[in-house]
Amino acid sequence: MTSLTPRDKDTIKAFMAKASVYAEEIGKDALCRMIAVYPQTKTYFSHWKDVSPTSGHVKKHGITIMNAVADAVSKLDDLKGGLLSLSELHAFTLRVDPANFKILSHNILVVMAILFPEEFTPEVHVSMDKFLAAVALSLAEKYR
Amino acid sequence: MVKFTEQERDVVRAVWEKVDVDEIGPEALIRVLITYPWTERYFGKFGDLFSISAVSTNAKLAEHGKVVLRSLGRAVEDMDNIKKTYAELSRLHCEKIHVDPDNFRLLADCITITIACKLKSTFNSNVQATWQKFLTAVVEAMTSQYN
Numbered sequence: 001m002t003s004l005t006p007r008d009k010d011t012i013k014a015f016m017a018k019a020s021v022y023a024e025e026i027g028k029d030a031l032c033r034m035i036a037v038y039p040q041t042k043t044y045f046s047h048w049k050d051v052s053p054t055s056g057h058v059k060k061h062g063i064t065i066m067n068a069v070a071d072a073v074s075k076l077d078d079l080k081g082g083l084l085s086l087s088e089l090h091a092f093t094l095r096v097d098p099a100n101f102k103i104l105s106h107n108i109l110v111v112m113a114i115l116f117p118e119e120f121t122p123e124v125h126v127s128m129d130k131f132l133a134a135v136a137l138s139l140a141e142k143y144r
Numbered sequence: 145m146v147k148f149t150e151q152e153r154d155v156v157r158a159v160w161e162k163v164d165v166d167e168i169g170p171e172a173l174i175r176v177l178i179t180y181p182w183t184e185r186y187f188g189k190f191g192d193l194f195s196i197s198a199v200s201t202n203a204k205l206a207e208h209g210k211v212v213l214r215s216l217g218r219a220v221e222d223m224d225n226i227k228k229t230y231a232e233l234s235r236l237h238c239e240k241i242h243v244d245p246d247n248f249r250l251l252a253d254c255i256t257i258t259i260a261c262k263l264k265s266t267f268n269s270n271v272q273a274t275w276q277k278f279l280t281a282v283v284e285a286m287t288s289q290y291n
């Protein structure tokens with residue numbers, strides 16, 4: 001389900017070349033939307049004083065996440081290997097239910113649709129959805 | 145039953161006002177078939193859906209997109225009775241068309257993304273939260289008669 005074809009990889013690289021300039025904006029907005037629209041995701045951030053969608057913590061963390069996603073483009077040919085230490089972090093320390101990766105992915109796609117309404121065609125949509133699913137799968141690699 | 149505040153109703157109606165059913169319906173359904181190709185299984189009688197360009201230009205699919213989105217309008221008009229509004233459609237999708245109800249969630253996500261492309265930054269996180277609450281109620285109603 002998540003094998004990326006050569007065409008997917010070209011589409012992902014081309015689109016992300018444009019989008020990664022806005023990685024911080026995308027990250028902030030996607031995480032804000034995830035928390036606002038799917039409040040159950042707040043449970044992972046109970047250690048923050050302010051878990052409201054527009055808090056400084058949320059913005060900063062959104063940037064961290066999206067920078068990692070943008071970086072994953074350079075590891076497209078071996079996501080499992082490239083994301084190994086992040087997978088260990090998510091598996092043993094953070095223990096985020098992998099269902100939430102899908103939720104965040106959806107919100108990243110919504111933000112991309114808003115920022116790039118012309119470029120985010122159905123072809124780009126499917127390749128980006130597959131890319132985020134592949135990243136999520138690699139993150140879940142060490143879970144069990 | 146899902147309850148909506150006056151403010152939430154206003155938000156949903158405001159989004160809906162900006163939606164051209166004949167434009168958004170086809171686009172959303174095309175996105176579903178391209179992003180989640182297994183959904184093609186439900187459209188065997190629509191002809192060629194075996195490539196991205198075939199999906200994008202299939203007249204029957206476009207027409208069906210309009211039908212689906214017009215149906216969503218019924219929920220906007222009567223937000224207090226969403227479950228009742230879709231009871232018969234739910235039975236139809238279960239008993240006659242045999243659609244896996246997870247596909248309703250996929251369609252809802254594609255409708256959201258298509259609307260996001262259209263509304264751009266006015267589709268902010270508060271609007272998205274309310275819109276998602278509304279679509280979740282619709283998806284639940286469409287799943288309600290499954291057995």
